[in-house]
Amino acid sequence: MTAKELDGYLTARRREIEAELDRCVTAGGGRPRRLVQAMRYALLGGGKRLRPVLALASGQAVGGAPARKRALRPGCAIEMIHAYSLAHDDLPAMDDDDMRRGRPSLHAKYDEATAILAGDALLTDAFGVAASTGRTVGAESRLAIVREIAASAGARGMVGGQLKDILAEGKKRVSLSAVQDIHRGKTGALLRASVRVGAIAAGAAKADLRRLTTFGEAFGLVFQITDDVLDEVGDLKSLGKPAGGDRAAGKATYPGVLGMDGARAQARRVADVGYRAIEPFGTRGAALHGLLRHVVERAS
Protein backbone atom coordinates (compact mmCIF):
# COMPACT_ATOMS: atom_id res chain seq x y z
CA MET A 1 0.00 0.00 0.00
CA THR A 2 1.53 3.33 -1.10
CA ALA A 3 1.39 6.38 1.18
CA LYS A 4 -1.32 7.78 -1.08
CA GLU A 5 -3.36 4.57 -0.97
CA LEU A 6 -3.07 4.57 2.81
CA ASP A 7 -4.34 8.15 2.91
CA GLY A 8 -7.39 7.16 0.89
CA TYR A 9 -7.94 4.12 3.09
CA LEU A 10 -7.74 6.21 6.27
CA THR A 11 -10.13 8.84 4.93
CA ALA A 12 -12.74 6.22 4.00
CA ARG A 13 -12.45 4.36 7.31
CA ARG A 14 -12.57 7.55 9.40
CA ARG A 15 -15.77 8.59 7.66
CA GLU A 16 -17.44 5.24 8.52
CA ILE A 17 -16.13 5.42 12.07
CA GLU A 18 -17.22 8.99 12.79
CA ALA A 19 -20.73 8.38 11.50
CA GLU A 20 -21.01 5.32 13.76
CA LEU A 21 -19.50 7.15 16.77
CA ASP A 22 -22.11 9.87 16.44
CA ARG A 23 -24.85 7.21 16.42
CA CYS A 24 -23.29 5.58 19.51
CA VAL A 25 -23.89 8.68 21.66
CA THR A 26 -27.14 9.95 20.14
CA ALA A 27 -29.21 7.00 18.87
CA GLY A 28 -32.50 6.44 20.68
CA GLY A 29 -32.40 9.64 22.73
CA GLY A 30 -33.03 9.72 26.49
CA ARG A 31 -29.76 11.43 27.47
CA PRO A 32 -29.57 14.94 28.99
CA ARG A 33 -28.71 17.46 26.25
CA ARG A 34 -25.68 18.89 28.04
CA LEU A 35 -24.28 15.40 28.56
CA VAL A 36 -24.63 14.52 24.87
CA GLN A 37 -22.96 17.81 23.94
CA ALA A 38 -20.03 17.11 26.24
CA MET A 39 -19.74 13.49 25.05
CA ARG A 40 -19.76 14.62 21.41
CA TYR A 41 -17.18 17.33 22.16
CA ALA A 42 -14.87 14.72 23.68
CA LEU A 43 -15.54 12.05 21.06
CA LEU A 44 -15.99 13.87 17.77
CA GLY A 45 -13.58 16.81 17.94
CA GLY A 46 -10.85 15.43 15.71
CA GLY A 47 -8.40 12.68 16.48
CA LYS A 48 -6.80 10.16 14.15
CA ARG A 49 -9.24 7.32 14.99
CA LEU A 50 -6.20 5.09 15.13
CA ARG A 51 -7.79 2.49 17.43
CA PRO A 52 -10.99 1.82 15.44
CA VAL A 53 -9.01 1.96 12.17
CA LEU A 54 -6.73 -0.72 13.63
CA ALA A 55 -9.79 -2.81 14.53
CA LEU A 56 -11.16 -2.50 11.00
CA ALA A 57 -7.82 -3.25 9.35
CA SER A 58 -7.40 -6.27 11.61
CA GLY A 59 -10.85 -7.59 10.71
CA GLN A 60 -9.96 -7.06 7.07
CA ALA A 61 -6.71 -9.01 7.43
CA VAL A 62 -8.74 -11.99 8.69
CA GLY A 63 -11.67 -11.93 6.29
CA GLY A 64 -11.63 -9.02 3.84
CA ALA A 65 -14.25 -6.26 3.63
CA PRO A 66 -17.24 -8.19 5.11
CA ALA A 67 -15.22 -9.07 8.23
CA ARG A 68 -14.01 -5.48 8.42
CA LYS A 69 -17.60 -4.27 8.81
CA ARG A 70 -18.15 -6.59 11.78
CA ALA A 71 -15.26 -4.86 13.56
CA LEU A 72 -16.91 -1.42 13.41
CA ARG A 73 -18.90 -1.56 16.67
CA PRO A 74 -16.06 -3.02 18.78
CA GLY A 75 -13.69 -0.46 17.25
CA CYS A 76 -16.06 2.39 18.14
CA ALA A 77 -16.41 1.05 21.70
CA ILE A 78 -12.63 1.27 22.06
CA GLU A 79 -12.58 4.81 20.64
CA MET A 80 -15.20 5.82 23.27
CA ILE A 81 -12.89 4.42 25.94
CA HIS A 82 -9.93 6.31 24.46
CA ALA A 83 -11.97 9.55 24.49
CA TYR A 84 -13.03 9.09 28.13
CA SER A 85 -9.43 8.44 29.15
CA LEU A 86 -8.25 11.69 27.54
CA ALA A 87 -11.06 13.65 29.26
CA HIS A 88 -10.17 12.23 32.69
CA ASP A 89 -6.39 12.51 32.11
CA ASP A 90 -6.76 16.23 31.36
CA LEU A 91 -8.58 16.96 34.67
CA PRO A 92 -6.89 19.37 37.10
CA ALA A 93 -6.31 16.55 39.61
CA MET A 94 -4.58 14.47 36.91
CA ASP A 95 -2.38 16.00 34.15
CA ASP A 96 -4.12 19.40 34.45
CA ASP A 97 -4.19 20.15 30.72
CA ASP A 98 -6.46 22.97 29.56
CA MET A 99 -5.73 22.27 25.90
CA ARG A 100 -6.23 19.14 23.78
CA ARG A 101 -5.83 18.93 19.99
CA GLY A 102 -5.47 22.71 19.77
CA ARG A 103 -8.74 23.58 21.53
CA PRO A 104 -9.95 23.71 25.16
CA SER A 105 -9.97 20.33 26.86
CA LEU A 106 -13.35 19.02 28.04
CA HIS A 107 -13.31 20.43 31.57
CA ALA A 108 -12.01 23.79 30.29
CA LYS A 109 -14.85 23.98 27.75
CA TYR A 110 -17.56 22.82 30.21
CA ASP A 111 -16.64 22.31 33.87
CA GLU A 112 -14.97 19.61 35.95
CA ALA A 113 -18.17 17.87 37.04
CA THR A 114 -19.42 17.64 33.47
CA ALA A 115 -16.03 16.35 32.29
CA ILE A 116 -15.98 13.64 34.98
CA LEU A 117 -19.56 12.60 34.17
CA ALA A 118 -19.17 12.72 30.37
CA GLY A 119 -16.07 10.53 30.77
CA ASP A 120 -17.97 8.10 32.99
CA ALA A 121 -20.81 7.99 30.45
CA LEU A 122 -18.47 7.34 27.50
CA LEU A 123 -16.77 4.54 29.43
CA THR A 124 -20.05 2.94 30.52
CA ASP A 125 -21.81 3.26 27.19
CA ALA A 126 -18.77 1.84 25.38
CA PHE A 127 -19.66 -1.53 26.89
CA GLY A 128 -23.26 -1.19 25.74
CA VAL A 129 -21.91 -0.59 22.22
CA ALA A 130 -19.51 -3.54 22.42
CA ALA A 131 -22.24 -5.87 23.72
CA SER A 132 -24.62 -4.85 20.94
CA THR A 133 -22.22 -5.73 18.14
CA GLY A 134 -24.43 -7.23 15.42
CA ARG A 135 -25.55 -10.84 15.39
CA THR A 136 -23.27 -11.66 12.47
CA VAL A 137 -20.74 -11.99 15.32
CA GLY A 138 -21.50 -15.00 17.56
CA ALA A 139 -22.57 -14.43 21.18
CA GLU A 140 -19.42 -16.02 22.62
CA SER A 141 -17.27 -13.76 20.41
CA ARG A 142 -19.24 -10.69 21.51
CA LEU A 143 -18.62 -11.67 25.14
CA ALA A 144 -14.93 -12.18 24.40
CA ILE A 145 -14.85 -8.65 22.94
CA VAL A 146 -16.44 -7.19 26.12
CA ARG A 147 -13.92 -9.05 28.29
CA GLU A 148 -11.03 -7.96 26.05
CA ILE A 149 -11.99 -4.31 26.31
CA ALA A 150 -12.55 -4.47 30.08
CA ALA A 151 -9.23 -6.22 30.67
CA SER A 152 -7.24 -3.81 28.49
CA ALA A 153 -8.86 -0.64 29.87
CA GLY A 154 -9.20 -1.52 33.57
CA ALA A 155 -7.00 -1.96 36.63
CA ARG A 156 -4.69 -4.44 34.88
CA GLY A 157 -4.44 -2.33 31.73
CA MET A 158 -4.86 1.34 30.93
CA VAL A 159 -6.02 2.62 34.34
CA GLY A 160 -3.28 0.62 36.08
CA GLY A 161 -0.69 2.08 33.70
CA GLN A 162 -1.97 5.59 34.31
CA LEU A 163 -1.59 5.19 38.07
CA LYS A 164 1.91 3.73 37.68
CA ASP A 165 2.80 6.71 35.49
CA ILE A 166 1.65 9.16 38.19
CA LEU A 167 3.59 7.24 40.84
CA ALA A 168 6.75 7.32 38.66
CA GLU A 169 6.60 11.09 38.13
CA GLY A 170 9.48 13.02 39.59
CA LYS A 171 11.68 9.99 40.12
CA LYS A 172 15.19 10.81 38.90
CA ARG A 173 16.16 7.49 37.33
CA VAL A 174 13.62 5.27 35.64
CA SER A 175 14.78 1.99 34.09
CA LEU A 176 13.82 0.97 30.57
CA SER A 177 11.80 -1.97 31.90
CA ALA A 178 9.82 0.36 34.17
CA VAL A 179 9.16 2.67 31.21
CA GLN A 180 7.99 -0.29 29.12
CA ASP A 181 5.76 -1.59 31.90
CA ILE A 182 4.03 1.78 32.31
CA HIS A 183 3.41 2.22 28.60
CA ARG A 184 2.31 -1.36 28.07
CA GLY A 185 -0.58 -0.57 30.41
CA LYS A 186 -1.21 3.06 29.66
CA THR A 187 -1.16 2.97 25.85
CA GLY A 188 -0.16 -0.48 24.63
CA ALA A 189 -3.00 -2.48 26.16
CA LEU A 190 -5.76 -0.60 24.36
CA LEU A 191 -3.91 -0.63 20.99
CA ARG A 192 -3.34 -4.37 21.34
CA ALA A 193 -7.04 -4.78 22.21
CA SER A 194 -8.04 -2.75 19.14
CA VAL A 195 -6.28 -5.25 16.88
CA ARG A 196 -7.60 -8.23 18.86
CA VAL A 197 -11.28 -7.21 18.95
CA GLY A 198 -11.20 -6.67 15.19
CA ALA A 199 -9.81 -10.16 14.77
CA ILE A 200 -12.31 -11.70 17.20
CA ALA A 201 -15.25 -9.96 15.51
CA ALA A 202 -13.97 -11.30 12.18
CA GLY A 203 -13.96 -14.84 13.56
CA ALA A 204 -10.18 -15.31 13.49
CA ALA A 205 -8.81 -18.80 14.11
CA LYS A 206 -6.48 -19.18 17.10
CA ALA A 207 -3.27 -19.04 15.08
CA ASP A 208 -4.37 -15.87 13.29
CA LEU A 209 -5.42 -14.26 16.58
CA ARG A 210 -1.96 -15.07 17.94
CA ARG A 211 -0.27 -13.46 14.92
CA LEU A 212 -2.42 -10.35 15.23
CA THR A 213 -1.77 -10.16 18.97
CA THR A 214 1.98 -10.09 18.24
CA PHE A 215 1.34 -7.35 15.68
CA GLY A 216 -0.82 -5.39 18.15
CA GLU A 217 1.86 -5.55 20.83
CA ALA A 218 4.54 -4.39 18.40
CA PHE A 219 2.27 -1.61 17.19
CA GLY A 220 1.66 -0.38 20.75
CA LEU A 221 5.35 -0.31 21.55
CA VAL A 222 6.31 1.49 18.32
CA PHE A 223 3.50 3.96 18.95
CA GLN A 224 4.81 4.82 22.39
CA ILE A 225 8.44 5.10 21.36
CA THR A 226 7.62 7.41 18.46
CA ASP A 227 5.21 9.39 20.64
CA ASP A 228 8.05 10.06 23.07
CA VAL A 229 10.36 11.03 20.20
CA LEU A 230 7.74 13.44 18.83
CA ASP A 231 7.20 14.89 22.29
CA GLU A 232 10.94 15.52 22.50
CA VAL A 233 11.32 17.22 19.12
CA GLY A 234 8.13 19.13 19.86
CA ASP A 235 5.96 18.56 16.87
CA LEU A 236 3.48 21.17 18.07
CA LYS A 237 1.40 20.79 14.94
CA SER A 238 0.74 17.06 15.18
CA LEU A 239 0.49 16.80 18.96
CA GLY A 240 -1.15 20.16 19.65
CA LYS A 241 0.93 20.71 22.78
CA PRO A 242 4.33 22.19 23.69
CA ALA A 243 7.61 20.28 23.27
CA GLY A 244 9.33 18.18 25.91
CA GLY A 245 6.33 18.38 28.24
CA ASP A 246 6.51 14.79 29.42
CA ARG A 247 10.23 14.86 30.20
CA ALA A 248 9.91 18.27 31.87
CA ALA A 249 7.19 16.80 34.11
CA GLY A 250 9.70 14.15 35.19
CA LYS A 251 7.93 11.37 33.26
CA ALA A 252 9.80 8.35 31.99
CA THR A 253 10.39 8.50 28.20
CA TYR A 254 12.20 6.30 25.65
CA PRO A 255 14.54 9.07 24.44
CA GLY A 256 15.33 9.80 28.10
CA VAL A 257 16.59 6.24 28.51
CA LEU A 258 17.89 5.32 25.02
CA GLY A 259 18.69 8.72 23.51
CA MET A 260 16.95 10.00 20.35
CA ASP A 261 18.83 7.83 17.83
CA GLY A 262 18.57 4.79 20.07
CA ALA A 263 14.81 5.29 20.43
CA ARG A 264 14.35 5.58 16.64
CA ALA A 265 16.40 2.43 16.01
CA GLN A 266 14.38 0.57 18.65
CA ALA A 267 11.12 1.64 16.95
CA ARG A 268 12.35 0.20 13.61
CA ARG A 269 13.45 -3.08 15.23
CA VAL A 270 10.10 -3.58 16.98
CA ALA A 271 8.20 -2.67 13.78
CA ASP A 272 10.03 -5.48 11.95
CA VAL A 273 8.56 -7.95 14.43
CA GLY A 274 5.10 -6.58 13.60
CA TYR A 275 5.60 -6.76 9.81
CA ARG A 276 6.77 -10.39 10.03
CA ALA A 277 3.81 -11.41 12.19
CA ILE A 278 1.28 -10.40 9.53
CA GLU A 279 3.14 -11.72 6.48
CA PRO A 280 0.81 -14.78 6.27
CA PHE A 281 -2.19 -12.49 5.60
CA GLY A 282 -0.65 -11.30 2.30
CA THR A 283 -2.43 -8.39 0.60
CA ARG A 284 -5.32 -8.51 3.11
CA GLY A 285 -2.82 -7.34 5.72
CA ALA A 286 -1.70 -4.35 3.60
CA ALA A 287 -3.69 -1.80 5.63
CA LEU A 288 -2.21 -3.03 8.92
CA HIS A 289 1.26 -2.93 7.38
CA GLY A 290 0.68 0.60 6.10
CA LEU A 291 -0.58 1.79 9.50
CA LEU A 292 2.50 0.51 11.30
CA ARG A 293 4.86 2.00 8.71
CA HIS A 294 3.00 5.31 9.06
CA VAL A 295 3.63 5.33 12.81
CA VAL A 296 7.34 4.47 12.39
CA GLU A 297 7.83 7.22 9.82
CA ARG A 298 6.25 10.00 11.87
CA ALA A 299 9.35 10.02 14.10
CA SER A 300 12.04 9.64 11.44
Next chain:
Amino acid sequence: MTAKELDGYLTARRREIEAELDRCVTAGGGRPRRLVQAMRYALLGGGKRLRPVLALASGQAVGGAPARKRALRPGCAIEMIHAYSLAHDDLPAMDDDDMRRGRPSLHAKYDEATAILAGDALLTDAFGVAASTGRTVGAESRLAIVREIAASAGARGMVGGQLKDILAEGKKRVSLSAVQDIHRGKTGALLRASVRVGAIAAGAAKADLRRLTTFGEAFGLVFQITDDVLDEVGDLKSLGKPAGGDRAAGKATYPGVLGMDGARAQARRVADVGYRAIEPFGTRGAALHGLLRHVVERAS
Protein backbone atom coordinates in the same frame (compact mmCIF):
# COMPACT_ATOMS: atom_id res chain seq x y z
CA MET B 1 -40.26 -13.76 56.24
CA THR B 2 -40.03 -12.28 59.76
CA ALA B 3 -37.69 -9.37 60.50
CA LYS B 4 -35.37 -11.84 62.22
CA GLU B 5 -35.40 -14.23 59.26
CA LEU B 6 -34.62 -11.32 56.95
CA ASP B 7 -31.67 -10.36 59.16
CA GLY B 8 -30.31 -13.88 58.90
CA TYR B 9 -30.86 -13.88 55.13
CA LEU B 10 -29.06 -10.55 54.73
CA THR B 11 -26.11 -11.67 56.85
CA ALA B 12 -25.66 -14.86 54.82
CA ARG B 13 -25.99 -13.10 51.46
CA ARG B 14 -23.63 -10.27 52.44
CA ARG B 15 -20.98 -12.78 53.43
CA GLU B 16 -21.17 -14.48 50.00
CA ILE B 17 -21.16 -11.12 48.24
CA GLU B 18 -18.21 -9.62 50.10
CA ALA B 19 -16.06 -12.71 49.53
CA GLU B 20 -16.85 -12.52 45.80
CA LEU B 21 -16.29 -8.73 45.65
CA ASP B 22 -12.83 -9.18 47.12
CA ARG B 23 -12.05 -11.78 44.46
CA CYS B 24 -13.33 -9.42 41.75
CA VAL B 25 -10.63 -6.82 42.50
CA THR B 26 -7.75 -9.09 43.51
CA ALA B 27 -8.00 -12.39 41.59
CA GLY B 28 -5.17 -13.04 39.14
CA GLY B 29 -2.99 -10.12 40.21
CA GLY B 30 -1.42 -7.67 37.74
CA ARG B 31 -2.89 -4.49 39.29
CA PRO B 32 -0.75 -1.77 40.93
CA ARG B 33 -0.87 -2.23 44.71
CA ARG B 34 -2.04 1.30 45.45
CA LEU B 35 -4.89 0.91 42.96
CA VAL B 36 -6.08 -2.35 44.54
CA GLN B 37 -5.93 -0.72 47.98
CA ALA B 38 -8.05 2.20 46.81
CA MET B 39 -10.51 -0.08 44.99
CA ARG B 40 -10.87 -2.26 48.09
CA TYR B 41 -11.30 0.83 50.30
CA ALA B 42 -14.15 2.04 48.07
CA LEU B 43 -15.73 -1.38 47.58
CA LEU B 44 -15.29 -3.22 50.86
CA GLY B 45 -15.63 -0.57 53.57
CA GLY B 46 -19.15 -1.32 54.68
CA GLY B 47 -22.38 -0.66 52.84
CA LYS B 48 -25.62 -2.61 52.89
CA ARG B 49 -24.92 -4.53 49.65
CA LEU B 50 -28.51 -3.77 48.76
CA ARG B 51 -27.99 -4.07 44.99
CA PRO B 52 -26.30 -7.49 44.89
CA VAL B 53 -28.71 -8.77 47.59
CA LEU B 54 -31.57 -7.67 45.33
CA ALA B 55 -29.98 -9.53 42.41
CA LEU B 56 -29.65 -12.70 44.49
CA ALA B 57 -33.19 -12.45 45.87
CA SER B 58 -34.52 -11.90 42.36
CA GLY B 59 -32.71 -14.95 41.03
CA GLN B 60 -34.10 -16.91 43.96
CA ALA B 61 -37.65 -15.77 43.18
CA VAL B 62 -37.26 -17.21 39.68
CA GLY B 63 -35.51 -20.48 40.42
CA GLY B 64 -34.67 -21.01 44.09
CA ALA B 65 -31.16 -21.36 45.54
CA PRO B 66 -29.36 -22.69 42.39
CA ALA B 67 -30.61 -19.73 40.34
CA ARG B 68 -29.64 -17.39 43.16
CA LYS B 69 -26.01 -18.48 42.82
CA ARG B 70 -26.01 -17.61 39.13
CA ALA B 71 -26.93 -14.03 40.04
CA LEU B 72 -23.81 -13.53 42.21
CA ARG B 73 -21.41 -12.27 39.52
CA PRO B 74 -23.90 -9.85 37.89
CA GLY B 75 -24.86 -8.60 41.36
CA CYS B 76 -21.21 -7.98 42.25
CA ALA B 77 -20.68 -6.15 38.94
CA ILE B 78 -23.50 -3.78 39.91
CA GLU B 79 -22.04 -3.25 43.37
CA MET B 80 -18.70 -2.29 41.75
CA ILE B 81 -20.58 0.28 39.67
CA HIS B 82 -22.34 1.58 42.77
CA ALA B 83 -18.99 1.92 44.58
CA TYR B 84 -17.39 3.83 41.67
CA SER B 85 -20.38 6.19 41.52
CA LEU B 86 -20.02 7.06 45.21
CA ALA B 87 -16.28 7.66 44.81
CA HIS B 88 -16.82 10.02 41.86
CA ASP B 89 -19.87 11.73 43.43
CA ASP B 90 -17.80 12.58 46.52
CA LEU B 91 -15.07 14.35 44.49
CA PRO B 92 -14.48 18.06 45.18
CA ALA B 93 -15.76 18.98 41.69
CA MET B 94 -18.99 17.03 42.35
CA ASP B 95 -20.70 16.84 45.79
CA ASP B 96 -17.43 17.61 47.60
CA ASP B 97 -17.97 15.19 50.50
CA ASP B 98 -14.96 14.36 52.66
CA MET B 99 -16.91 11.77 54.66
CA ARG B 100 -18.72 8.62 53.55
CA ARG B 101 -20.18 5.96 55.88
CA GLY B 102 -18.55 7.62 58.88
CA ARG B 103 -14.97 7.57 57.52
CA PRO B 104 -12.95 9.62 55.02
CA SER B 105 -14.27 9.38 51.49
CA LEU B 106 -11.93 7.89 48.87
CA HIS B 107 -10.25 11.10 47.70
CA ALA B 108 -9.87 12.30 51.30
CA LYS B 109 -8.18 9.03 52.26
CA TYR B 110 -5.93 8.89 49.15
CA ASP B 111 -5.96 11.83 46.73
CA GLU B 112 -8.16 13.06 43.91
CA ALA B 113 -6.21 11.41 41.08
CA THR B 114 -6.29 8.03 42.83
CA ALA B 115 -10.02 8.41 43.53
CA ILE B 116 -10.78 9.22 39.89
CA LEU B 117 -8.66 6.28 38.67
CA ALA B 118 -9.95 3.78 41.25
CA GLY B 119 -13.49 4.76 40.24
CA ASP B 120 -12.64 4.33 36.55
CA ALA B 121 -11.11 0.92 37.30
CA LEU B 122 -14.11 -0.28 39.31
CA LEU B 123 -16.45 0.82 36.52
CA THR B 124 -14.37 -0.82 33.79
CA ASP B 125 -13.68 -4.04 35.64
CA ALA B 126 -17.37 -4.37 36.55
CA PHE B 127 -18.03 -5.20 32.90
CA GLY B 128 -15.27 -7.79 32.91
CA VAL B 129 -16.98 -9.39 35.92
CA ALA B 130 -20.42 -9.24 34.29
CA ALA B 131 -19.11 -10.75 31.04
CA SER B 132 -17.41 -13.60 32.90
CA THR B 133 -20.54 -14.75 34.66
CA GLY B 134 -20.31 -18.55 34.67
CA ARG B 135 -21.32 -20.72 31.73
CA THR B 136 -24.38 -22.01 33.58
CA VAL B 137 -25.83 -18.74 32.25
CA GLY B 138 -26.20 -18.79 28.45
CA ALA B 139 -24.06 -16.48 26.30
CA GLU B 140 -27.05 -14.44 25.08
CA SER B 141 -28.17 -13.95 28.71
CA ARG B 142 -24.67 -12.86 29.72
CA LEU B 143 -24.70 -10.31 26.90
CA ALA B 144 -28.15 -9.11 28.00
CA ILE B 145 -26.72 -8.61 31.50
CA VAL B 146 -23.84 -6.51 30.14
CA ARG B 147 -26.26 -4.39 28.10
CA GLU B 148 -28.62 -4.02 31.08
CA ILE B 149 -25.82 -2.77 33.33
CA ALA B 150 -24.46 -0.37 30.68
CA ALA B 151 -27.90 1.06 29.93
CA SER B 152 -28.80 1.56 33.59
CA ALA B 153 -25.45 3.07 34.60
CA GLY B 154 -24.65 5.22 31.54
CA ALA B 155 -25.82 8.44 29.89
CA ARG B 156 -29.46 7.30 29.80
CA GLY B 157 -29.40 6.05 33.39
CA MET B 158 -27.32 6.84 36.45
CA VAL B 159 -24.80 9.26 34.93
CA GLY B 160 -27.58 11.11 33.12
CA GLY B 161 -29.55 11.39 36.37
CA GLN B 162 -26.49 12.66 38.20
CA LEU B 163 -26.00 15.43 35.65
CA LYS B 164 -29.71 16.37 35.77
CA ASP B 165 -29.42 16.54 39.56
CA ILE B 166 -26.49 18.95 39.34
CA LEU B 167 -28.34 21.09 36.78
CA ALA B 168 -31.43 21.22 39.06
CA GLU B 169 -29.47 22.38 42.11
CA GLY B 170 -30.38 25.81 43.40
CA LYS B 171 -33.60 26.05 41.40
CA LYS B 172 -36.32 27.36 43.74
CA ARG B 173 -39.28 25.30 42.58
CA VAL B 174 -38.87 21.76 41.32
CA SER B 175 -41.95 19.81 40.22
CA LEU B 176 -42.64 16.28 41.44
CA SER B 177 -42.24 14.91 37.93
CA ALA B 178 -38.79 16.55 37.66
CA VAL B 179 -37.84 15.03 41.03
CA GLN B 180 -39.01 11.62 39.86
CA ASP B 181 -37.16 11.90 36.57
CA ILE B 182 -33.88 12.75 38.31
CA HIS B 183 -34.14 9.88 40.79
CA ARG B 184 -35.29 7.38 38.21
CA GLY B 185 -31.92 7.90 36.53
CA LYS B 186 -29.69 8.58 39.49
CA THR B 187 -30.80 5.79 41.84
CA GLY B 188 -33.77 3.94 40.36
CA ALA B 189 -32.13 2.69 37.17
CA LEU B 190 -29.39 0.70 38.93
CA LEU B 191 -31.80 -0.77 41.53
CA ARG B 192 -34.15 -1.83 38.73
CA ALA B 193 -31.17 -3.33 36.89
CA SER B 194 -30.11 -5.23 40.04
CA VAL B 195 -33.45 -7.02 40.09
CA ARG B 196 -33.43 -7.57 36.32
CA VAL B 197 -29.90 -9.00 36.02
CA GLY B 198 -30.72 -11.47 38.81
CA ALA B 199 -33.79 -12.56 36.89
CA ILE B 200 -31.94 -12.77 33.56
CA ALA B 201 -29.12 -14.82 35.11
CA ALA B 202 -31.76 -17.16 36.57
CA GLY B 203 -33.26 -17.66 33.11
CA ALA B 204 -36.56 -15.90 33.83
CA ALA B 205 -39.35 -16.24 31.27
CA LYS B 206 -40.62 -12.99 29.75
CA ALA B 207 -43.68 -12.70 31.99
CA ASP B 208 -41.58 -13.20 35.13
CA LEU B 209 -39.00 -10.68 33.96
CA ARG B 210 -41.85 -8.20 33.43
CA ARG B 211 -43.16 -8.81 36.97
CA LEU B 212 -39.70 -8.37 38.46
CA THR B 213 -39.13 -5.23 36.43
CA THR B 214 -42.29 -3.74 37.95
CA PHE B 215 -41.02 -4.76 41.37
CA GLY B 216 -37.59 -3.26 40.68
CA GLU B 217 -39.09 0.05 39.59
CA ALA B 218 -41.30 0.20 42.69
CA PHE B 219 -38.32 -0.67 44.87
CA GLY B 220 -36.23 2.12 43.35
CA LEU B 221 -38.94 4.69 43.91
CA VAL B 222 -39.62 3.62 47.51
CA PHE B 223 -35.89 3.66 48.17
CA GLN B 224 -35.55 7.22 46.97
CA ILE B 225 -38.62 8.53 48.81
CA THR B 226 -37.51 6.97 52.09
CA ASP B 227 -33.93 8.13 51.50
CA ASP B 228 -35.22 11.70 51.23
CA VAL B 229 -37.34 11.26 54.38
CA LEU B 230 -34.33 9.92 56.28
CA ASP B 231 -32.18 12.78 55.02
CA GLU B 232 -34.79 15.19 56.35
CA VAL B 233 -35.10 13.64 59.83
CA GLY B 234 -31.34 13.32 59.88
CA ASP B 235 -30.70 9.74 60.74
CA LEU B 236 -27.01 10.42 61.23
CA LYS B 237 -26.41 6.88 62.37
CA SER B 238 -27.78 5.09 59.33
CA LEU B 239 -26.68 7.60 56.68
CA GLY B 240 -23.41 8.66 58.27
CA LYS B 241 -23.88 12.28 57.22
CA PRO B 242 -25.60 15.40 58.64
CA ALA B 243 -29.37 16.01 58.40
CA GLY B 244 -31.17 17.92 55.68
CA GLY B 245 -28.03 18.15 53.56
CA ASP B 246 -29.76 17.55 50.24
CA ARG B 247 -32.51 20.12 50.81
CA ALA B 248 -29.98 22.65 52.16
CA ALA B 249 -27.97 22.20 48.95
CA GLY B 250 -31.12 23.19 47.02
CA LYS B 251 -31.67 19.65 45.73
CA ALA B 252 -35.13 18.41 44.84
CA THR B 253 -36.53 16.02 47.49
CA TYR B 254 -39.85 14.17 47.98
CA PRO B 255 -40.60 15.73 51.39
CA GLY B 256 -39.85 19.12 49.85
CA VAL B 257 -42.64 18.54 47.32
CA LEU B 258 -45.12 16.29 49.19
CA GLY B 259 -44.38 17.09 52.85
CA MET B 260 -43.15 14.42 55.28
CA ASP B 261 -46.49 12.63 55.78
CA GLY B 262 -47.28 12.83 52.09
CA ALA B 263 -43.89 11.31 51.23
CA ARG B 264 -44.40 8.43 53.69
CA ALA B 265 -47.88 7.70 52.33
CA GLN B 266 -46.51 7.74 48.79
CA ALA B 267 -43.80 5.24 49.75
CA ARG B 268 -46.45 2.84 51.13
CA ARG B 269 -48.62 3.18 48.01
CA VAL B 270 -45.71 2.46 45.66
CA ALA B 271 -44.59 -0.48 47.83
CA ASP B 272 -48.03 -2.07 47.42
CA VAL B 273 -47.48 -2.10 43.65
CA GLY B 274 -44.20 -3.94 44.26
CA TYR B 275 -45.73 -6.53 46.63
CA ARG B 276 -48.52 -7.31 44.17
CA ALA B 277 -46.09 -7.74 41.26
CA ILE B 278 -44.24 -10.60 42.99
CA GLU B 279 -47.27 -12.42 44.45
CA PRO B 280 -47.09 -15.12 41.72
CA PHE B 281 -43.64 -16.20 43.01
CA GLY B 282 -45.15 -17.28 46.37
CA THR B 283 -42.62 -18.18 49.06
CA ARG B 284 -39.70 -17.95 46.62
CA GLY B 285 -40.36 -14.22 46.51
CA ALA B 286 -40.24 -13.88 50.32
CA ALA B 287 -36.75 -12.36 50.38
CA LEU B 288 -37.70 -9.70 47.81
CA HIS B 289 -40.86 -8.94 49.79
CA GLY B 290 -38.88 -8.64 53.01
CA LEU B 291 -36.31 -6.32 51.41
CA LEU B 292 -38.98 -3.94 50.16
CA ARG B 293 -40.78 -3.93 53.51
CA HIS B 294 -37.44 -3.24 55.21
CA VAL B 295 -36.94 -0.15 53.03
CA VAL B 296 -40.48 1.13 53.66
CA GLU B 297 -40.11 0.71 57.41
CA ARG B 298 -36.84 2.58 57.75
CA ALA B 299 -38.71 5.84 57.18
CA SER B 300 -41.82 5.15 59.30
